[in-house]
Amino acid sequence: MKTIVFGGDGFCGWPTALHLSALGHDVLIVDNLSRRAIDEELGAQSLTPIRPIDERITAWEELTGRTIGFRNIDVAQDYESLVDLLDEYRPDNMVHFAEQRAAPYSMKDASHKRYTVDNNVNATHNVLAAIVESGQDIHLAHLGTMGVYGYGTAGMKIPEGYLDVQVMAHEDAEGNPTSPHPIDQQILYPSNPGSVYHMTKVLDQHLFAFYAKNDKLRITDLHQGIIWGTNTQETKQDERLVNRFDYDGDYGTVLNRFLMQAAVGYPLTVHGTGGQTRAFIHIQDMVRCVQIALENPPAAGDRVKIFNQMTETHRVRDLAELICRITGATMELVPNPRQESAENELHVENKTFLDLGLNPTTLSEGLLLEVEETAERYRDRADLTKIPSRSLWTKNQAAGVPKEF
Ligand code: NAD
């Protein structure tokens, strides 16, 4: 199997590239290193000391004898290099992580909104157009988000992508009035994104649906929840393979932020009431899910295969309370810099991965280990001034800054 990992230097892409390489895939990473450039822009670094991509790849080869290729290509801007690469490498699979993925970063100002839309929508469309132009039968697995659905349940479990609906029609196909008659349809679950970033994932969904229909491309869209944890079996093998750990107010995701905040003695920054319920998955399960998705591709002509890639749902304040209990940390309710429901329920169908053999890592087994192995181990590298989330959804909001900071 030859597999290109777009965005393979990032938080999800790097452990995925190693996992697939360990399984025997011939892996090629394509990444323009924009995430490292954004670290510089924000003046925030990964809590873990991540190594340059060439050092990472050399370390993997020294340890395992397996080679991973690397190309620095901007997938959103450099379409010709992408087409040339497909002609030359002829992959069986492509895993697409190459997007700007932070909601707060996407909401900072007009230039960050425009960058996120330009980068994400062009990257996805370029990948799709290049597959068609190459004439090859390549399975594309994309990392989407649970956030396309919005975070409400409407009295049902959120299904895996598609919703069966019955429309009551009062006309025939020519528009002539008729007696009411039901028409059954299957539609993409209605989208309700909460940030410009999440909106780009909604746009991605429609690009996928079009190319699956028009060009019979084989596409899997993984609607992933919030990742927690840092390392996987492969990245743990050598310090030089360590994965990134974001804790800053733009890129740090909630659970990893709370773990780091507990380790450095910073009050856990619960936005608003903390009544927001979100879906979570451990990084080890993420790489396994990508493997399972690649092993179970759709057939040409099938609709886009959508999996809900999450294993647990939790309320933010429950997570904060749990971490305070196990570590002795304190928490603080800070003004919510985002515009989102203060309280929501969330129930999600995730049967497909469980049926295909995923055996989830639960919060109860992994949490303490994560605090010890990462947050406490690297706490001296933390810059506490980067913790507050200062990106506001609207001008009327206040930043998520604890009182004493
Ligand atoms: P990340 O920012 O760590 O990694 C993304 C990688 O893509 C980076 O290495 C970046 O340099 C690269 N990239 C971005 N634009 C590119 C372009 N135009 N050309 C080439 N490379 C480009 O993000 P991540 O956390 O690894 O997320 C990866 C994907 O998974 C994203 O699409 C994100 O939406 C999705 N996802 C992430 C999470 C999470 O909790 N981290 C949850 C759900 C979904």
Ligand code: USQ
């Ligand atoms: N939150 C806090 N305190 C914090 C940080 C966040 O209370 O210090 C709250 C936020 O207000 C939000 C929730 O926690 O209600 C989740 O925030 P997050 O930053 O962990 O996650 P989100 O912005 O949704 O984005 C992350 C990834 C994104 C991915 C998404 C999956 O950055 O790439 O798509 O999780 S999901 O949330 O399922 O859509």
